[in-house]
Amino acid sequence: MRIAAIIRKEFLQVRRDRSMMAILFVVPIVQLLILGYIISAEVKNIQTVICDLDQTPVSRQVIERIRNSGYFNVRYFEREENRLADYLDSGRTTVAVVLPRDFAKHLTNNQPVDIQVLMDGQDSNTSSIALGYIAGILESFMTDQLGAQLAASAAGPHVHLITPSIRVWFNENLRNSDYMVPGIVVFLLTLVTSLVSAMGLVREREIGTLDQLLVAPVKKHQLLIGKIIPFAVLGFIEVSVALLFAKLFYQIPIVGSLGLFFLFTAVYLFTTLGIGLAVSASARTQQQAMYLTLFLLMFFLLMSGFLFPIENMPVAMRYLSKINPMSYLILVVREIFIKGATLHHLYTQGVVLLGSGMLIFTFATLRFQSRMK
Amino acid sequence: MQPTYSVEVQDITRRFGQFVAVDHISFQVEDGEIFGFLGANGAGKTTTIRMLCGLLLPTSGQARVEGFDIYTQTHEIKQVIGYMSQKFSLYDDLTVAENLAFYGGIYGLGRAELDKAVQNAMSTIDLSPYMNKLTRDMPVGWKQRLALTCAILHKPRILFLDEPTGGVDPISRREFWNLIYDLADGGTTVFVTTHYMDEAEYCNRLSIMHNGRIIALGSPQALKNEYQKNTIEDVFIHLVKKQIE
Amino acid sequence: MNSRIWTILRKETIHIRRDPRSLVIVFLMPIMMILLYGYAITFDIKEIRLGILDQDRTPASHELVHDLTSSNYFIVSGYLQARDEIAEAFLKRRMLAVLVIPPGFSADMGTKAVTEVQVLVDGSNANTATVALNYIKSFFVARSLQMNAEILRSPVNLQPRVWYNPDLKSAHFIVPGLVAVIMMMICALLTSVTVARERESGTMEQILVSPVRSIEIIIGKTLPYVLLALVDAIVVVVFAQMVFGVPFRGDPLWLLGFSLIYVYACLCFGIFISARVATQQIAMMSAMLATMLPSILLSGFIFPILSMPKILQLLSYIVPARYYLVIIRGIMLKGIGPVHLWMPALFLAVFGTLLLMISIRRFKTNLEG
Numbered sequence A: 001m002r003i004a005a006i007i008r009k010e011f012l013q014v015r016r017d018r019s020m021m022a023i024l025f026v027v028p029i030v031q032l033l034i035l036g037y038i039i040s041a042e043v044k045n046i047q048t049v050i051c052d053l054d055q056t057p058v059s060r061q062v063i064e065r066i067r068n069s070g071y072f073n074v075r076y077f078e079r080e081e082n083r084l085a086d087y088l089d090s091g092r093t094t095v096a097v098v099l100p101r102d103f104a105k106h107l108t109n110n111q112p113v114d115i116q117v118l119m120d121g122q123d124s125n126t127s128s129i130a131l132g133y134i135a136g137i138l139e140s141f142m143t144d145q146l147g148a149q150l151a152a153s154a155a156g157p158h159v160h161l162i163t164p165s166i167r168v169w170f171n172e173n174l175r176n177s178d179y180m181v182p183g184i185v186v187f188l189l190t191l192v193t194s195l196v197s198a199m200g201l202v203r204e205r206e207i208g209t210l211d212q213l214l215v216a217p218v219k220k221h222q223l224l225i226g227k228i229i230p231f232a233v234l235g236f237i238e239v240s241v242a243l244l245f246a247k248l249f250y251q252i253p254i255v256g257s258l259g260l261f262f263l264f265t266a267v268y269l270f271t272t273l274g275i276g277l278a279v280s281a282s283a284r285t286q287q288q289a290m291y292l293t294l295f296l297l298m299f300f301l302l303m304s305g306f307l308f309p310i311e312n313m314p315v316a317m318r319y320l321s322k323i324n325p326m327s328y329l330i331l332v333v334r335e336i337f338i339k340g341a342t343l344h345h346l347y348t349q350g351v352v353l354l355g356s357g358m359l360i361f362t363f364a365t366l367r368f369q370s371r372m373k
Numbered sequence B: 001m002q003p004t005y006s007v008e009v010q011d012i013t014r015r016f017g018q019f020v021a022v023d024h025i026s027f028q029v030e031d032g033e034i035f036g037f038l039g040a041n042g043a044g045k046t047t048t049i050r051m052l053c054g055l056l057l058p059t060s061g062q063a064r065v066e067g068f069d070i071y072t073q074t075h076e077i078k079q080v081i082g083y084m085s086q087k088f089s090l091y092d093d094l095t096v097a098e099n100l101a102f103y104g105g106i107y108g109l110g111r112a113e114l115d116k117a118v119q120n121a122m123s124t125i126d127l128s129p130y131m132n133k134l135t136r137d138m139p140v141g142w143k144q145r146l147a148l149t150c151a152i153l154h155k156p157r158i159l160f161l162d163e164p165t166g167g168v169d170p171i172s173r174r175e176f177w178n179l180i181y182d183l184a185d186g187g188t189t190v191f192v193t194t195h196y197m198d199e200a201e202y203c204n205r206l207s208i209m210h211n212g213r214i215i216a217l218g219s220p221q222a223l224k225n226e227y228q229k230n231t232i233e234d235v236f237i238h239l240v241k242k243q244i245e
Numbered sequence C: 001m002n003s004r005i006w007t008i009l010r011k012e013t014i015h016i017r018r019d020p021r022s023l024v025i026v027f028l029m030p031i032m033m034i035l036l037y038g039y040a041i042t043f044d045i046k047e048i049r050l051g052i053l054d055q056d057r058t059p060a061s062h063e064l065v066h067d068l069t070s071s072n073y074f075i076v077s078g079y080l081q082a083r084d085e086i087a088e089a090f091l092k093r094r095m096l097a098v099l100v101i102p103p104g105f106s107a108d109m110g111t112k113a114v115t116e117v118q119v120l121v122d123g124s125n126a127n128t129a130t131v132a133l134n135y136i137k138s139f140f141v142a143r144s145l146q147m148n149a150e151i152l153r154s155p156v157n158l159q160p161r162v163w164y165n166p167d168l169k170s171a172h173f174i175v176p177g178l179v180a181v182i183m184m185m186i187c188a189l190l191t192s193v194t195v196a197r198e199r200e201s202g203t204m205e206q207i208l209v210s211p212v213r214s215i216e217i218i219i220g221k222t223l224p225y226v227l228l229a230l231v232d233a234i235v236v237v238v239f240a241q242m243v244f245g246v247p248f249r250g251d252p253l254w255l256l257g258f259s260l261i262y263v264y265a266c267l268c269f270g271i272f273i274s275a276r277v278a279t280q281q282i283a284m285m286s287a288m289l290a291t292m293l294p295s296i297l298l299s300g301f302i303f304p305i306l307s308m309p310k311i312l313q314l315l316s317y318i319v320p321a322r323y324y325l326v327i328i329r330g331i332m333l334k335g336i337g338p339v340h341l342w343m344p345a346l347f348l349a350v351f352g353t354l355l356l357m358i359s360i361r362r363f364k365t366n367l368e369g
């Protein structure tokens, strides 16, 4: 079997090649570990300075609430309001809270009080989350104050409240990793299969062994299949290893069918291997192949909804993400794992992935064959 | 008159981990001679040359090149040697002229000196039809001539050639050896490794290496006489067989 | 300049020029990154897609739904008829949350102190779900307060004043940060790949037998990339101002000065890697792992360092981009100068020099393999 000979050779090479093993396993697992831990929606440890101009038990109560919230790290206390700017300028803190003079007095007299918060807004995301935390803390403080007021005024019976009773489905504990980690698995699959297949072929051409294969009585399509199948198998191994790690380290749930997941993966591989093939047919040197793949992966990564939700992007970006096959698979994997979605719910995604796979793979094959002539 | 030595090697050894690539060898190369290194693949020829060129430190032993110590005076050695490695190391995406300018430049040749050196080289190797072509588009024989030219632009006192004629046709090879003779006539010492037995015959003296050791050393005629063979090829096969037994 | 350095430099420039495809990518990549990062990174959720299951169907319940939709935070994406439609709606991703108004809602409103409605949230994206939860909670708090306005008063007002980036635009934060990533990419990744390339083709050996000194090879080979990096950096900064309106409050000359220090540190990193690798593949993988990924993930470029696990926080101290981000954001957004920034700059300089000293010694002997 000629194809078998090529496949065997390909596996031998991969096994012997330390850098290839690194690409295949070390890098992905490091990424899985780092990414899984840093991508959390929570903002913690916000460096804070408090300027308490009131210095009463009531103001200290607010400070205690800020400290005990678990989000803020109150590092400094400052007596002079005009010195607060330096804390932000030097980057020592990102938040400065000012409790005004007569804070307690005004509260007991039922006069409105302003609490000033200075916020380093550079990191817009962190800042708005932090502002939200402070608002929440003040809201609960206020609610307790209201409770006290109500008790004092005996107005209880005349008050009408609407409260939402909230229930979260699918991910009851709102664990962020359940959502992010499946995305990482897909990203790794994309990275590894496209990079390895792009590099593998170019390298062979650079060394000159590709000519050797071409003069052998092997048909073009046999050569192609022989080169592609090992990469596909590697892709499956990769995904399985990544999934195992995800399960062990992050205990992600897999509610839906694993079989369906692998089916989608198989369809998706036509896309990534096709990209690798197309890159290797267009690049003359390994260097070019690397840069080209890197470029494409960067696009895939950002436009996939993996890190940043697509819904909030500007319209043009949302359309861009629609032509990004990775965004479909990420969605599919999340839906299967977290919600247990079935093919019935993921029909559109399946069709799109199949279509893109066939399109890209055919294009790549044609390019490859024309380059071989 | 006492001969002066271009290369003096004393008991030099190089290990890679447990493996001994060069095993306590000693020899001298006289000024102006063509010294051949013959040996099977993996005998340790390249390793020896790399140590002499300062690319690799010996594990033990002493050696001097043009009187400079290979441990402490590598920088001085580099001024006086030329080296052409086993694969002709040229930049594929540079033209012939650019390659020449580059190799001249890293030896500190000024524009005028470089022009003169190139002119000089051209009298024997006429590269002019290729000057503005990319190196990757040249035939192998020409690449090898270009590599040699690059290696001698700075007029080295000793030239190390590591299998300079691999993959080159017989006519080109003969011409290449004529160049080597010219260089030797001009006083350059030439240290050359080869697998071709006819080339071995061209050398003034020859050393035969096997498994990191020198198993014979002398002029081609002396070796043939000593082992009573007609050709160096027979001498080589005889010696290697004896070693294996 | 020393003529040997000049020779190597010229040759390197020819390599770059002869490979237009790589060159195009080197210039396209930053521009694509600016556009993608600048527009794509918005964590804030604008509108919650809400499904309504109104089992009450009274003017009171209609009013509640109307108030919800007019608040700008919610958009009604469908009306459900029965409870068992909810799961299917979530599975089809038609809505993020469903508001269930139980029968007797309006009756309760008039009589009971506390009226309950039910909200079901699709929690698969914890981030979005949390935001949705908070929106919903504060909507009902506000509504309750408003319903009892005569009796209750909210005595404490939060007066936020946001500095440096008052409109909380994420592009102002992210785009200047890209300079750090791109310079690292060019100075560390590209240079280590070119060195490895010479090693693979054997030309490095040919250079090493010549009297050129390691430092001359390094300078000659890297200088063209320094120029590329600086040009890219300028492109990014200009783009940031023109397209995203990122302010430039500080002194451009200081930024240039500090950027040179950062470029130096990145180059030293690249050289450090080059001195160790034999093939382009390994060079690229090491450069990605040791420079690119940390610059994106562990530097505070997108993800706040202080929210990371302790061990990753410690690791971030040896990521040069971390320090440069403080510098470039400080100068552009905060308008601060060397008084506040000499520390990170000093660190970059020391860090680079240390790596360089180790690498120069290894550069020559590395051929021993």
Ligand SMILES: Nc1ncnc2c1ncn2[C@@H]1O[C@H](COP(=O)(O)OP(=O)(O)OP(=O)(O)O)[C@@H](O)[C@H]1O
Residues within 6 Å of the ligand: B016, B019, B021, B039, B040, B041, B042, B043, B044, B045, B046, B047, B048, B086, C368, C369
């Ligand atoms: N860096 C290295 N690490 C480990 N082993 C090495 C290294 N360089 C050379 N060797 C080994 O040392 C031995 C001698 O190698 P060397 O290249 O000197 O042989 P050679 O005589 O030049 O052979 P050839 O005719 O094939 O060029 C070989 O077995 C080789 O595998």
Ligand SMILES: [Mg+2]
Residues within 6 Å of the ligand: B045, B046, B047, B086, B162
């Ligand atoms: Mg050899």
